[in-house]
Amino acid sequence: MTTLVTTVKESLRYRGKVGQWSWMLHRTAGLGTLLFLILHVIDTSWAAFYPEEYENAIRQYQSPLFTIGEFGLIACVVYHAFNGFRVGILDYKPEWWKHQQRAAIYVFVATIVVLIPTFGLMVNHVIDFYTEEGQDIASLQEIIEVQVQFVLGLVVILVAALVLSALYGLITRSKTGLDLPGWAEKNLWLFMRLSGILILPLVFGHLAMMHVIQGVFDINGGGIDVIGTSAVNDSGKAVEFVGERWDMLVAGVAIWRVYDALLLVLVVVHGMNGLRNVINDYAHAPLINRALNWATIFGMVALVVLGAAALLAGVDETAYQIAKDLTPTAP
């Protein structure tokens, strides 16, 4: 871990050019996006499994703290997407390296150009929501109470991974971390480029629908059209919003489930492999390296399984009913 301190400190001290700043921002933006992705997959699965909790999660996302976070998230995704595209192009056209500096600046400019109108639209949603009387807004204390559970879950996973890694070390006397063979690294490297390209349209579509055109403030609005479907959210419950989307059929295919499933798998694997790259850069002690790698792999599998289970289960009648029975003041 000492090299993490060195690298962060020296990356700020070393006078690299724009490429170095792009790299630092790319990592930060990727990790920031991954953090939200983990929360997001877990709580969206509640729409299928714990409808009351899902309504509450949406309520928390409408709080000022998460609203600020949402702006950060959008910035992270947009920058990471554009810069990833730049890196990918240079990987396939190394002879274009002379343009990389200009390209890195174009990426900054393009990010800002996209973010200005996007943030404008998002601010409109925020203003609409907060100027309406009688909104039920989650307090900071409630938010902490719920989010602490995620932190605890993470701590438990990390501790378990450390214990297992220590046991593994004792039994096998292994002196190495989790090193993948070269062919695996090569294929994962390729996967990052390929998945990046596939994710681009999917994630921008998702962000446009769920964060910009409609947003977290519309998801539990009664009588509001559900984006991407011909349905109306009659109950004004977030669960119905999700259910209407997942049940929308085009030629017999639940297109939004397919869309979400693709996005889920690509983004979770892309994100967790990115995290693995960061871990292998900075965590060298075999015990810690193994533990963090295992926790990452576990997280990757768990999120894909959880998300897929929710997509397969869908929102059933009972869930609708439970959500509908909630009074607006319910905790």
Place this chain on the structure above:
Amino acid sequence: MQITLRIRRFNPEKDKKSYWGEYTLDKVDSTDRVLDLLHRVKWEQDGTLAFRRSCAHGVCGSDGMRINGVNRLACKMLVNKLGEGEHIKIQIEPMLGLRVIKDLIVDMEPFFEHYRQVMPYYVNDAPLPENGRERLQSPEDRERFDDTTKCILCACCTTSCPSFWANGVYVGPAAIVQAHRFIFDSRDQAADERLKILSEADGVWRCRTVFNCTNACPRDIEVTRAIGEVKMAIRQGAKRE
């Protein structure tokens, strides 16, 4: 002009931690090199200052160091490139990612270990041409790897790379440049072996196209491009006609 030099000092026999030493030099010419300044400090002020240099003309690659935050050769860096006016401050540190032995001298052994890993020598066991003379190569084939023949193994690129700072197992830009020089040489026969070595987990995949290496190279080698070409060659096989 007057120069204030801040030099990162470390004597393993006396110091627990490194520290900044400050030296003021008068009557410096704007066309003096940083290496001249280091000589003046060593010869006129503090004979204990330790740094490497050999040819002093940008060929041997001994005096790579971090000058004003960027890896440079002290013998190729003129004072007038580092500031204007009658008083200039210059900061000099050892290269990062290799153990400091003393002052500006770092342990180059791990760097050369990576260099040796990539088989940086010509391999061709085929019988000589019938006339018993040299193996001919067209100008185009020679041009293919011309850029990477310029490397002088100064380590400026490798020690500017955040991936190498983070993890010294990464083979590093310089070793990949050296491998590139032979992989794309039409007369060489060991390209596949080198590509295999570089496609290991500690090979090219740790490159994150940060471009610090390209910016640091005192020989203006297109380092990141060379790494990119090696990545392509691993995926597609080295193309040789």
